[in-house]
Amino acid sequence: MSGHSSESSGPTRQRLIDVAIELFKQNSVAGTSLQMISDELGLTKSAIYHHFRTRDELLTAVMEPLITEVAALVAAAEVHRGARARADHMLVGYASLAASQREVLSLLSGDPGVVALLRTRTEWAAVVERQMALFADVEPGLGGQVKAALVMSGIASAAGVDFGDVDEAALRDELIAAGRRTLGLRAPQGRTGV
CATH class of the missing domain: 1.10.357 (Tetracycline Repressor; domain 2)
Structure with missing residues (x-):
């Protein structure tokens, strides 16, 4: 069984999207980095990369x-x-x-x-x-x-x-x-x- 299916293994994709929307509103898309999103969620950047490799991938999901x-x-x-x-x-x-x-x-x-x-x-x-x-x-x-x-x-x-x-x-x-x-x-x- 994959650890990625567990809610406790990290944020859900939707939570990342929701936080990205909030930060995009505050800072614009260009002014928001994946690092900022990971900081807001209290995660490492590698945890974000599990779902989205780039900001454009995340923006596409939004x-x-x-x-x-x-x-x-x-x-x-x-x-x-x-x-x-x-x-x-x-x-x-x-x-x-x-x-x-x-x-x-x-x-x-x-x-x-x-x-x-x-x-x-x-x-x-x-x-x-x-x-x-x-x-x-x-x-x-x-x-x-x-x-x-x-x-x-x-x-x-x-x-x-x-x-x-x-x-x-x-x-x-x-x-x-x-x-x-x-x-x-x-x-x-x-x-x-x-």
């Missing part, structure tokens, strides 16, 4: 679930008829994701380390480009691209703001409303709330 969720949202939005329906579906999904994954999405939204990693992962960059296109298609040309960039970065940034005791549903609804105003979308007929 980002992968989020990118997978965004890819599913993009695919679901792309089947709708009409640019506005596609954009609205993407907006509702993205705002919901942002409200439920506030810390991770806000952390990843503009960190240069994340941007650099996205550029090396072509399949991830393609997902982000498809998401951007869904928003940009509501208005041809530069205007649509600017609005798309505002919605994507604005939602991610706003999700990271500490609004006190605001619950997830209230934040989601406000993110959707702001996104719709930015993109010039109306709430679909027959929907209440969002």
Whole structure:
């Protein structure tokens, strides 16, 4: 039996990811070393290496679930008829994701380390480009691209703001409303709330 399966043999992979997220928030990705993570957990660096050889491997583990969720949202939005329906579906999904994954999405939204990693992962960059296109298609040309960039970065940034005791549903609804105003979308007929 391997000693690696025991909880007492060291931190779980998820605990490493959670601590990394906290340190990435405080110091940025580039400003966080594996040594800092091991110090925070009270472990040796070799214990960290058991799970992640590099900071980029750890960052990939942080980002992968989020990118997978965004890819599913993009695919679901792309089947709708009409640019506005596609954009609205993407907006509702993205705002919901942002409200439920506030810390991770806000952390990843503009960190240069994340941007650099996205550029090396072509399949991830393609997902982000498809998401951007869904928003940009509501208005041809530069205007649509600017609005798309505002919605994507604005939602991610706003999700990271500490609004006190605001619950997830209230934040989601406000993110959707702001996104719709930015993109010039109306709430679909027959929907209440969002």
